[in-house]
Amino acid sequence: MTVEMKSEFDMLIEGSGLKLKAIAEELDVSPATLWKLRKDPKKLNAVQMERLSKLFNVNISEVFEAIKNS
Numbered sequence: 001m002t003v004e005m006k007s008e009f010d011m012l013i014e015g016s017g018l019k020l021k022a023i024a025e026e027l028d029v030s031p032a033t034l035w036k037l038r039k040d041p042k043k044l045n046a047v048q049m050e051r052l053s054k055l056f057n058v059n060i061s062e063v064f065e066a067i068k069n070s
Contacts, residue, residue, distance in 0.1 A: 007070035
């Protein structure tokens with residue numbers, strides 16, 4: 001049995017309580033693209049990080065740190 005650890009970025013997303021479809025829409029990407037970004041969040045651009053910080057109601061530095069540590 002393999003246990004997969006969740007990244008800090010995934011925990012930030014899940015902690016928001018928002019549905020993935022709503023997050024994808026806010027980022028103006030497809031749900032499939034959001035899945036890819038969750039697997040490699042370093043591909044998020046600055047505009048997407050800013051949108052996430054507003055959507056999650058957190059400072060952009062929290063989004064940056066979650067991405068950096070994922």
